[in-house]
Amino acid sequence: MTAIANNAFRSFLSMLGIIIGVAAVIIMMAIGQGSKQSIRAEISKMGTNIINIRPGARQRGGVRLDPSAMQTLKVEDYEAIVNNKKYVTYVSPEVTASGQCIFGANNTSTTMYGESLEYLDIKQWELKDGDCFTDDDIRKGAKVCVIGQTIVEELFSNTNPVGKNIRFKSIPFKVIGVLKEKGENSWGMDQDNVIVAPYTTVMKRLNAQTYFSSITCSAITEEMTDNAIDELTAVLRENHKIREGADDDFSINSQAEMMDTMSSTMDTITVILVVAAAFSLLVAGIGIMNIMLVSVTERTKEIGLRMSVGARGIDISNQFLIESIMISLTGGILGILLGWLLTLAANAIGLPASIPAWSILVSFAVCTVIGVGFGYFPAKKAASLDPIEAIRYE
Amino acid sequence: MNNGQEKKVVIELQDVRRDFKVGDEVVHALRGVSFKIYEGEFVTIMGTSGSGKSTLLNQLGCLDTPTKGEYYLDGVAVRTMSKSQRAKLRNRKIGFVFQNYNLLAKTTAVDNVALPLMYNSKYNARERREAAIEALKAVGLGDRLEHKSNQMSGGQMQRVAIARALVNDPAVILADEATGNLDTRTSFEMLVLFQKLHKEGRTIIFVTHNPDIAKYSSRNIMLRDGKIREDVVNTNIQSAADALAALPVNQDD
Ligand SMILES: Nc1ncnc2c1ncn2[C@@H]1O[C@H](COP(=O)(O)OP(=O)(O)O)[C@@H](O)[C@H]1O
């Protein structure tokens, strides 16, 4: 131990590899963990137990066909789902149209979502002002809409838009409600730049189409998502008269599945980063071995002396093993501190990062293993010295 | 020591041989050495360079084992012992004093002296320190306990080394050219110290090529070509203290 202190600078240099390696592992794990948490939070903010049905078969790895070119989701499908639902609470078909929206002298480009009444429940969107459209509006294809906060700002400045008429793609719509502000989602999409209208209106009056671009549902609970997917699959297969063994002509994705995919993608990325960082620990271990070998050579005379006054081989090898464990553990502790500071810095610049408790334990364990593993050979070498030769060494 | 028969035998060599293989040749460093050393003897071992002194000392110090023959230290047969058994034997029964002191660098006198006790689990930290302080007092360094090795003169360093050789109360003290690096005055001071230890009943074996030192010991063994040429008891032991007093003052300090 005195040897470490006597060679403080050199010991520090050999620790540096461990410090940097451990800090890198810690910060990588922290960023991995933090991003996972924030993505999960983000996804669950998108709504409750959402299940998305799209036209066209799901393609694995291959090129996905343009969904709008596929016209397999029809009004009959929507009705069949609503009539047979057991594990599904809310259902909303979706038809979208993008274009210019005008009020007075102001205009903005936006997307109009044709939906059912239940869309707001699925997405957990709330109204700030006015009302949502009614069943009656849907039946009649009424030209009414609910608008997001960005539209309010772009078209109405500070005046109340409820009751006003806007024009979307030259067709007049009456604003009957305003959505609460939701801000950007984590991939930077403005969630307030939306207009929600009855799907019948968008289908017939804007797009003149007979199919949906998707159907959004919500399962009763997250656990029932799989049952809900089975239920929806069965209903649609029957409706589309798909024979047993043939492929679906639609695809169903769930929020839960998306979360799992995201999580496992994040896990994979984290593992890759951590493994890369861990390689630097391997290099650091070799550095420690190097410094320990130098130390053994330099202290050959001391080893010879210790042996002549009664140190056994095991006493000598323990001395060097303890030394290399001390170096790597001290390096590990400093590395954890550095990793922690880096995590704080990452948080300060807005990166989500949180150190998982177990990564600290793992760091300690890894450092001990490095200390023993890379100290073993130098310690063995020291222990096998011949005391007669060693004490004469100059 | 003519009454050796009544004394306890500390060291017994029986026809000890040591061969070294150098390439295809065999070097016979010791060619059958036999002697007994009794408790309380101060033996000098002398001989020219290459006569086998170091090889013999390594045998006596249990650092090496004979190719042939037997060595009994304090009644224990050394030849058949394992490495770690010999390490333990050195720890309990032998005190080494080296020509170049071999102190731990940047380490206090007390810690240097306590080193052998680090490898004896019977001692705890407090006992180690106490024993080290006692040994340092015995060599006249009671006032230099916390001095570091690099803050001391050669004579002081050798005293620390002697204290280290005493600390485990060994059966025999083995000194290898212990005055070889010291000036005349300091050499005599060391001899005074060795004579004091001898008077206190210690068994000392002192390897040297300096024939003058034999005058101050109780017995002298001469080696040549790995054999004992002469083994004589000194009936007229000189006092190193007198010799030191007779030295001209400030001669080479
Ligand atoms: N490890 C060794 N390997 C080979 N030869 C050795 C070894 N040690 C000593 N010798 C030889 O043994 C002889 C005695 O050497 P040594 O005991 O060192 O004599 P001294 O100490 O009296 O000078 C010499 O010829 C020396 O070369």
Ligand SMILES: [Mg+2]
């Ligand atoms: Mg020699």
